[in-house]
Every structure is written in C-alpha cells, then in structure tokens.
Amino acid sequence: MTDRSKEYIKMCDCPEIQEQERDGHNSYFVCGEHHLDMTKDADEYFHHLIKCKEKLIWLPRQDQLQEMVWGKLGDYCTNKISSLAWGVWDFYLRADDNYYPDSMEQLWLAFVMKELYSKIWDGEKWKDIER
Numbered sequence: 001m002t003d004r005s006k007e008y009i010k011m012c013d014c015p016e017i018q019e020q021e022r023d024g025h026n027s028y029f030v031c032g033e034h035h036l037d038m039t040k041d042a043d044e045y046f047h048h049l050i051k052c053k054e055k056l057i058w059l060p061r062q063d064q065l066q067e068m069v070w071g072k073l074g075d076y077c078t079n080k081i082s083s084l085a086w087g088v089w090d091f092y093l094r095a096d097d098n099y100y101p102d103s104m105e106q107l108w109l110a111f112v113m114k115e116l117y118s119k120i121w122d123g124e125k126w127k128d129i130e131r
C-alpha cells in the first residue's frame, strides 16, 4: 500500500525533496485535491498542468527515496540492498522510543532527510537536528 496521506503529502512538500532529480514519467503527484499518476495516465497529467494553478507536489515511492540516499551512505556495506537495509535499521534504532512512522514511505523519507540534510520531522515541519 502506497502512502498518499495528508501527512505524507505535507512531509514531501519541502524543497529538499521536491528539488531532487526524478523521473517525471514514472512518478506520482498531487496538486490541491488532484492526484496525478504519471505511470497510468501521462496525458491527463499534462492536460491538468495547463489548467490547474495549484502547487504540484511529488510523492516519491520507496524505491525513489532509496535512490536518493544510495551512494551517500557511510560504510555500511558494499552491497546496495544490504547497505540500505543496514542504514535504515541503524536510523530506526537511534530514533526516539516513541517514533512510530505511519508507513514505509514516511520511514524512508525521514531517513533520507536525516542522512542528506540532518533534519527531523516535528509533526508539522522539518527542523534542523540540534548538535
């Protein structure tokens, strides 16, 4: 089940994620109340962009989030899958005891934001981790 909740949309609506490289033809977007799935209907997406003035927000899938962080992880492992698994597990272990992400997408997104930007989600916005 892919997370398309209001919470996930809010978490994705930040420059760090929206400015990432992405495969536009293979992605899922929301704008206002509209949901646009490029994998299903690219024409609808382009027609929509012309007439709608709402802000477009990309909702990355798990594999897209994993690509963002892959290659930028520390020395977990040379194997890609193992490295990602170790990385996210290490992140989860160090998180607050009360950290229960609502979805795998939210977990991977939080991991990406921590690894690449040293930010954590406070329930409303991304904030810098205090050192």
Ligand SMILES: [Zn+2]
Pocket: 031, 032, 033, 034, 048, 052, 053, 054
């Ligand atoms: Zn729209």
